[in-house]
Amino acid sequence: MKHLDNWGRGDPCGSPWNGVLCFHETDNDGFLHVREIQLLNMNLSGTLAPEVGKFSHLNILDFMWNHITGSIPKEIGNLSNLTLLLLNGNQFSGSLPDELGSLANLDRLQVDENNLSGTLPKSYANMSNVKHFHLNNNSFSGQLPPEFSRLPKLVHLLVDNNNLSGILPPEYSALAYLSILQLDNNRFIGGEIPESYQNLSRLIKISLRNCSMEGAVPDLSQMANLSYIDLSWNNFTGPIPTNKLSDNVTTIDLSHNNLNGSIPESFSLLPALQMLSLENNSISGSIPAGIWQNKSFNATARLSVDLRYNSLSNISGDLNPPQNVTLRLRGNPVCNGANIQNIHLFCDSDAGGNGTIDPAASTACPITACPVDQHIEPVPDLEKCYCAAPIRIGYRLKSPSFTHFPPYIFAFKSYITHTLKMDHYQLSIDSYAWEKGPRLRMYLKLFPDVNNSRVFNVSELQYIRYIYTTWHFPGSDLFGPYELLNFTLLGPYSSVNLEAGKSGMSKGVLAGILVGVIASAAIASVLATVLIMRRKNRSRQFSRNNLSSKISIKIDGVKEFTFRELSQATCNFSYSAQVGRGGYGKVYKGILASGTTVAIKRAEERSLQGKREFLTEIQFLSRLHHRNLVSLVGYCGENGEQALVYEYMPNGTLRDWISDKCERTLNFVMRLRIALGAAKGILYLHTEANPPIFHRDIKASNILLDTNLTAKVADFGLSRLAPVMDDEGSVPHHISTIVKGTPGYLDPEYFLTHQLTDKSDVYSLGVVFLELLTGVPPILHGKNLVREVNAAQKSGSLFGIIDSRMGDYPSECVERFIALGLSCCQDKPEMRPSMTDVVRELEDVLQLLPESMAMSDNNTSRSSSSITTTTSFSNVSKYGRMASDVSGSDLTSTIMHSITPR
Structure with a gap:
């Protein structure tokens, strides 16, 4: 089942995962300009947070047919542009918020098939444009608000299957456009149908089945458009009105009442009639055969006449209905008439008569x-x-x-x-x-x-x-x-x-709202696609005004830049210098006065931290030194700014290079060396960093390539310090934390338990290995890479999914590389290798390479200008192509790759 996960910071989003969908306001790119949220039938669970009210431009809010619980946020009433509010088919509970009455532009309110209760708010009479009220299948109580009569455009009022009581408001006769009034299975005890309802000239359907109503059946003959009448299972008394109903009438169900008198002859004059049910009343007299004799039946027409359990004693006409007619007479005195031909066909069982079978569609070919x-x-x-x-x-x-x-x-x-x-x-x-x-x-x-x-x-x-x-x-x-x-x-x-x-x-918003499926433990890795954004979890938000004083600290190897220096390096942070954007903020390519090219991550206001937290992070990052990690060059903390300066990676991300949109490609040996470099960088974080670190967002777009295509792991914004020794000298093997990461790379065990371990990083790196070998993203069109590779291995078609652009490769090396990737992606963490074992296995595979291949690659990797270029590809990937919705690392170049089909 998918979950509406927590996104952002602050209570409840800052607390451990609790299944809450949280929204946070952003600039022109984000929520304020979202016009539609349509997440129909996605198996989502969790609750809907009040922040949904910040989508001020929203026209459609659609969460139909999911498993969402909790109450409907009153903040939805702030969405003045909303025209469709579709929350039916969930598990919402509590009462309807009065505040929704402010939705003056709403056309359709659908909250049916939930667990809602309480009274219907009178304030909804202010929805001046609403046409459709679908409130059925809940537990609403109290009276139907007479105030609803002020709704000038109301067309459909569906409030069946609730616990409503009181009387039917006579005021509803003023609803000039009402065409469907469906109130079945409520408790209008002792109530009657107001005579004024005859004025509902546009009414098509009136359904009041099982509503504990009394009195006489009203004369509905003035309703020129009426097609459907269901007043069954009530306590109506007296005769059936004899005036002729509309020619449009298809259905008359007056069964299970206390009606008496005879069957009106006018029922024989209804050309569209499909069902007449008078079962379980006290109707007497004759059965008018004209009900079916006066009809002209075509091949698809059918008429069901159910007169069981009444006091009918005779038939006016021949008892020989056409095959299209189903007639039920059991429980009437007429069934005792031995002289009536064929009477047993309609009296001996409850089924009775003959019906028609609907014609099947035909086709001209098998x-x-x-x-x-x-x-x-x-x-x-x-x-x-x-x-x-x-x-x-x-x-x-x-x-x-x-x-x-x-x-x-x-x-x-x-x-x-x-x-x-x-x-x-x-x-x-x-x-x-x-x-x-x-x-x-x-x-x-x-x-x-x-x-x-x-x-x-x-x-x-x-x-x-x-x-x-x-x-x-x-x-x-x-x-x-x-x-x-x-x-x-x-x-x-x-x-x-x-x-x-x-x-x-925007793609960022979709990545935040669309979430993953957990169908079973066996495929949890496939479907643990959770709403997770690259955001740091902070307890407070700060504005630039609160940070106007200069932040300064002396750290060896890390330079303190002035805001002016960074502004000059990026042409005043011009749009042309921007190379990326992530959860922290925008990223710019900058050229310092020394001529050094750097990547500058400038925090946006929502990412600003307190002075102490910012300096602590700088100190933390400055201690990380490894050939396969992106290095921190410096920082800026003045004029209310917070910026981190990193070494610049001219060859972009690994995801760029293995994408089918990239004109250039990597051969097998290059990919193997990149995998080894990334593994060594992560091994350093786990075992040599002080203190050790779990990365928790390893993915192909967080593995960057320098001039020589050396892999460097980037983006520690989601990293967490590994567990430390407790007072008794023991070290726990995991830390409990809010689930963060990227869909498709996320360790399913971490997602389920919130327990982050070193094996969580192993799982994510294993997905990267499979991605390296296939060129396919971890999730593509609903298919999961881990599952697809597992299936290919079991079916013996492993080499059919290898990226054809890798060129020649030793089959034994590829088999061991794939086996390592699948081993890293075992569902159970204890079945996965340690990062030390991963590095050792990759080194062993590298040793298996033919000497000529290894030497050739060594020469090639020294210069990016020697990279293999593929100009045509004859094999089309079985997985197709996908443009990733998940933003990668921000420390990349501005390389523009031409698109070449696979």
Whole structure:
């Protein structure tokens, strides 16, 4: 299950992980300018933090179908631009915040299928633009607020399956646009349906099943658009009104009441009728055969007439209904009429009569004609045999105005395809089923235009999803409100990133919100993709004004720079000098007065520390000296500034070099030496640094390459000192800490237990080793590199996933390198090698290299100008290509790599 993890600092985000999604305000790049958060059906858990109210430009907040708990933050009421608030299908509890009444632009409020309780806030009457209230399937109590009658645009009011009581407010007759009133399974004990409801001229559906209501069934004949009436399981008394209802009526359910009198003859004049249920009443007299005799049935039409357990004694007409009619008469005196032909067919069981089977979709070619293993299949309803790749959509009608779908399938397909600008044949209803409610769940397939392509392009996919997720389908009286359950991309679409090019949310924000899955211990490493940002955990925030005095300390080997020196080195921190940006702040390439090129990490205000903390960090970093670590050159602590100056790495990050977007590449020996260098740098942190350090954010973008392609480990902003000896002289093997790191590289055991060990770094480095050999990021389109390499090894196809750009390599060396990487990535820390063993194994593999290969590489690695250049690649990686959302180290060059396909 995925988790909404903690992000940022301060309580609760600064405390150990507690499953809270925290948001922190940023500049133009961040939250204030986010317009959509759509995390539908992502298996998220945790709670939603109050900081969500800082997304001041937000239009859509969508967390449907997850496992989010806790209360709904009242701060959402600050989101004045919000039009869609979609929190249904979670485990929210508590009451609805009054503050949401301030959402004057809200169009749709969906909080159904949660654990919410309390009364419905009267303040929601201020939502002057709201059209849809979906509050069903909770535990709301109290009375329906009469104030809701002031909602000028309300179309759907779904409050079924709650604990509401009191009376139905007569004031609701003023809701001029109300089309669906669904209040089933509440407790309006002793209440009646107000006569004024006859004025609801636009009402399509009224459903008050099991509401403990009394009195007479109202005359609804004045409602010209009425299609669906369900007043079953109440205590209504008296006769059924005889005036003719609208020709649109499909459903009349008055079962399980105390009604008497006869069946109105006007029921024989309803051309669209699909269901008439009067079961368990005291209806007497004759059964009007005109109910089915006066109807014209086509192949898809069906009529169910349920008259069981009444006092009906006769039939006016012949008892010979068509095959399309299901008639149930059990429990009536008429069943004792021996002279009535075929009476036993409708009296002997509760099933009774004959029904129709919905026609299946047809296709012009057999399914074997298409490569089904690639999720390509025949296009139904097409005269010619044509194979294409559909997208699959889970879809549910929440309150349809019919009980039998087949007669409306053509209209439904027209409704969908017209909005999507498609032809009728492009939509196939794969299956559908009625659910409790009643609601209609279905699975749809959308096929590309066969005149253009067998697959949708990315822009078409984005458009289709946009229409569904933003409720751009026009309102339908017949089909009622709908909800998207899932949007599934398989086969040729499995590698499509629909977020690419989306301007609403920055990659940093997505990395902070999108989180990983933990399905089981066996695949925890695959799916421990948690919301983790490169932020230091601080107990306080400081402004530059609080740090206006100069910070100074004398440290051997570390120079103290003035702000003026750094400003001159970067042309006043110009945009052209900026080479990166991380959790600490922006990074600039600078040229000092001495001519030395450096990387300057300038802290942004949110990253500023107290003077003591800043100087402590400088002292800490200054003690780290190793050939395979990026060195600290100096610092600046004046004019309210805090900056760290590092040696500059002209050859960028390892991730740059092994990316399929890089024109240049590394051969196998170069990769092996880089792995060894990185391992030696981490071994130094574990065993020789004073005190020892756990890095906890090892990744390919934190391994930098100098002029000679020597690997240097960078970015200790997330590092933690290793455990120290206690009073009894023992040293614990782990430290407990907030989980930080990068998705895909994160040790699953650390994620689950919050216990950071040296083996956590071993796991992350193992992922880097596999990345070096395959060129594939640790997580790509839902596939996890560790799992894919494990599978390839077991299936004997290991060499099929090796990066083809490495050139020649000894198979024995590659096998041992891969075995080492997989050993480092064992789920259980005790099964992983120590960093000492990792370095030793890499040195042994290096010794296995043919002398000619090792010598050739030694000559090549002395100059970056000699690096192998690959101009064409015949093999396409089975994993495809991904642009990483996780920012790498900031101490890199401004090399621009040309894109070359694999």
